Amino acid sequence: MSAASPRITCPVLAGKVTSAAEAATHIHDGDRVGMSGFTGAGYPKAVPAALAERAKDAHDRGEEFGIDLWTGASTAPELDGVLAEAGAVRKRLPFQSDPTLREAINTGETEYVDTHLSHSAQQAWFGFYGQLNVAVIEVAAILPNGLLVPGSSVGNNKSWLQLADKVILEVNDWHPRAYEGFHDIYYGTKLPPERRPIQLTDPLQRIGDPYLRVDPEKVLAVVHTDAPDRNLPFKPADEQSKAMAHHVVDFLRHEINHGRLPKNLLPLQSGIGNVANAVMAELAHSEFEELLAYTEVIQDGMLDLIDTGKLTAVSATSFSLSAERAEAFNARAEEYKGRILLRTQEVSNHPEAIRRLGVISINGMVEADIYGNVNSTHVMGSSIINGIGGSGDFARNAYLNFFVSGSVAKGGAISSIVPFASHVDHTEHDTQILVTEQGLADLRGLSPAARARTIIANCAHPDYADLLQDYFDRAVAQNPRGRHTPHLLGEALSWHGNYQSTGSMRP
Numbered sequence: 001m002s003a004a005s006p007r008i009t010c011p012v013l014a015g016k017v018t019s020a021a022e023a024a025t026h027i028h029d030g031d032r033v034g035m036s037g038f039t040g041a042g043y044p045k046a047v048p049a050a051l052a053e054r055a056k057d058a059h060d061r062g063e064e065f066g067i068d069l070w071t072g073a074s075t076a077p078e079l080d081g082v083l084a085e086a087g088a089v090r091k092r093l094p095f096q097s098d099p100t101l102r103e104a105i106n107t108g109e110t111e112y113v114d115t116h117l118s119h120s121a122q123q124a125w126f127g128f129y130g131q132l133n134v135a136v137i138e139v140a141a142i143l144p145n146g147l148l149v150p151g152s153s154v155g156n157n158k159s160w161l162q163l164a165d166k167v168i169l170e171v172n173d174w175h176p177r178a179y180e181g182f183h184d185i186y187y188g189t190k191l192p193p194e195r196r197p198i199q200l201t202d203p204l205q206r207i208g209d210p211y212l213r214v215d216p217e218k219v220l221a222v223v224h225t226d227a228p229d230r231n232l233p234f235k236p237a238d239e240q241s242k243a244m245a246h247h248v249v250d251f252l253r254h255e256i257n258h259g260r261l262p263k264n265l266l267p268l269q270s271g272i273g274n275v276a277n278a279v280m281a282e283l284a285h286s287e288f289e290e291l292l293a294y295t296e297v298i299q300d301g302m303l304d305l306i307d308t309g310k311l312t313a314v315s316a317t318s319f320s321l322s323a324e325r326a327e328a329f330n331a332r333a334e335e336y337k338g339r340i341l342l343r344t345q346e347v348s349n350h351p352e353a354i355r356r357l358g359v360i361s362i363n364g365m366v367e368a369d370i371y372g373n374v375n376s377t378h379v380m381g382s383s384i385i386n387g388i389g390g391s392g393d394f395a396r397n398a399y400l401n402f403f404v405s406g407s408v409a410k411g412g413a414i415s416s417i418v419p420f421a422s423h424v425d426h427t428e429h430d431t432q433i434l435v436t437e438q439g440l441a442d443l444r445g446l447s448p449a450a451r452a453r454t455i456i457a458n459c460a461h462p463d464y465a466d467l468l469q470d471y472f473d474r475a476v477a478q479n480p481r482g483r484h485t486p487h488l489l490g491e492a493l494s495w496h497g498n499y500q501s502t503g504s505m506r507p
Contacts, residue, residue, distance in 0.1 A: 007171050008222060010146045016222045020046035023168045023221035024054055029065045031133040034124075034160030037079060038072035038318035038345065039272060039297050040097075040230035042153030044138045044170040046223050048079040055088035066090035070124065070132070072155020072317070072345055073117060073296075073389060074098070076230030084110065093129070094120040095387040106383050114377065117296070117390040118349035121159035125191060135164035139212065140175035142222070147211035150183045150342065151175040152229055153318035157212060158185050158344050167218045173226040176333040183342045184208045200353045203267050203294040203315040204341055231323040234300055237278040243437040244404050245278035248362060249286055251433065251440055255400070267294035269354075269394050270302070271363040272320055275404045277301035279362055284308050294357050296348055296390045298340065300325045306339055315341045317348040349390045354397040361398035363391040365405045365434075368459075369421040370452040370468055371485055372428035372443050374403050380496050381422030388425050396430045407436035407461035413504040415464040417455060419471045420492035434459050448485040449476070467507070 008014045024047055027033055037043025051067075058065035068091040069083065080098035083089050089101065093113035096102065104110040115123065123129060137157050141149040150157065152175060161167060186208035190196065200207055237245070255261040265288060270276035280301030283291065293302060293314035300322050305311035321329060329336070347353060354361075365376045366385065376391055378384055395401040403426070405416045416436065428448065434441045439458035443451045456468045475486035495505040 005224070007141045007173060007177075008224070009144045010142045010216070011144075012216045013142050013146060013169070013219055013222050016219055017224060018221045020050040020223050021053070023047050023223050024050035026166055026168060026220050027051055027054075027067065027134050027136075029058070029063075030067070032068040032070065032130055034070040034132050034135045034156065034164055035075070035079060036072065036137045036153065036155060036157045036160070037075035038153035038155035039074055039320040040076050040232065041319045042138050042151045042155065042157075042229065043071070043075040043079045044136045044168075045078055045172060045225045045227040046170060047136050047168055049082050052082040052086035052088055055083070055086040059087060068092075068129075070094070070120070070129070070156070070160070072120075072153060072157070074386065078227075078230070095389050097386045102384065102386075112384060112387075114384065114387040116349075116388060116392050117345050118351060118393040121156045121344070121346045124156075124159060124163060125189075131165070132160060132163040134166045134168065135160040136168045136170070137161060137212075138170040138172050138225075140172065140179045141177060142169070142171060143211070146214065146216050148214060149177075149180045150185070150212055151179060154183060154185065154342050155317055155345050158187070159346070161212060161214045164218065166220050167214055169214070169219060169222045170225050171222060173224070174228050174330075176330045178333040178337065181210055181337055182333075182340060183210050185210070185212055186344055186347050187213070189346065198347065198350060198352055200347070201356065203292045203357060204313045206341070207347075208343075228323070229319070229326060231321050231326045233322045234277055235274055237274055237281060240406050240437040241274045241278040242282070244275050244435050245282040247435050247440040248279050248402055248404070249282045251442070252360070264288065264290040264292075266358040266360050266399055267292045269293065269295040269359050269361045269398070270299070271389070271391060272297055272299060273364050275364060276362060280305045284310055294348075294354070294359050296345065303329065306336065313339045313341070315343060315348065317343055317345040345390075349393040351393060351397040354394055358399035359394060359397070361391075361394035361401040363395065363401070363403055365403040365416070367405070367416045367418050367421055368403060368431070368434050368455070369418050370455050370472060371448045372431040372434065372451050372455065373421045373424045374426040374431050375421040375423040376403070376425045378423035380500060381493070392426060392430075395426050398432075400432060401430070402433045402435055403431060404435040407438045407459060408463070412461070412463055413506075414499060415461060415495065415505050417460040417464065417468060418495050418505070419468065420487065422493060422496045436461075438462075449483065464505070
């Protein structure tokens, strides 16, 4: 690519344009490498594949080659997948969703540090993970003065660019050039004891810069690409998702009627998945107007809600769109300017901002127990699925938090409401509202025993409700001095044991 490229106009950095293979030679065995990417958006497309080839060649020679890989969140097969397949990821943080990498984690080949998304940059700044050797960051353009126009995600890019000893940039022509002006990069974060409040009081308030900064002396290579993000299709909302969405939206009406929410609600946050999109669709056909969102990820449903005029504006750190929706957005990006603001994840997920704004949080779960402890990451207690992501950032600090799941899985062989969660990501102290297609359990202000009765009555599938009630009744009877949170310790995880032994949780 020539120095005259319209996407790389800084003379110094234009002189460092090279191939992905050449750029990958700057990454060595044992390096800690921070890469861009958040929920399949804005990740480098070329250097990871070249790095995977280096790893394979080294392994063929009988040499060690592996890195510690840090990102913003999940990426794509072109990053996590190829590196995991090459056996090149020794440690991974803070969130992933790639099946090949997941297998490496669950077999013990790769260490996985599953941490809250608001913590990852902060803990890197604290030095808890060691020195970051290389940053590989995708951007939409490089300006003449060396400033970087971010792309479809921000994530931890600011921190990786600042912390890394060496930097490799990928400039991706697939991103619309109109992205300039979509971002708010906050450079005011300081370390304790010098920290100051984040002066953010409105989701669309700008508190930073439109650009990422990089020391040009640290940039060793610039790679040109033209490739789309991992844009996965979303399944059309099924009846189960629609039922859960209806429960959520109807409950919001209930809160308005009781004076606990304004008519235009409070800023919305929703995790990834069909239920989140179904909630947005339900809101699109509702009476609600002038909605706002303060979230991590913008999915199809939220973008559709902007198009209806119901959602005035959204603050996030990334997109996660279907291929069709991404193509449509790229063609019309200029029209969304001023209504979408992409921030660093240390701000989008910051507990201070979430609590101040009074966010309404909606996230998925794997299972919840009868007392409200929520498992959002593990199957049968041991096998990681993806990670905690930002659900904890939002759940603990939200004005209202919802955890949603179908009441059963695997054709009814698994109940999502169990006597005791096989893994706990969100304790009963952080859980406010559980939702399945069966109904909604409002747990606010309830004792553990009252929570159990409410969850069983409202959220459990009929095939399991009587079994759960029987467990609870016997736990009460057998714990005369332990009735605050009564358990039968010998049975608490027996449902999971049943499934592993017989293929069904049913006794």
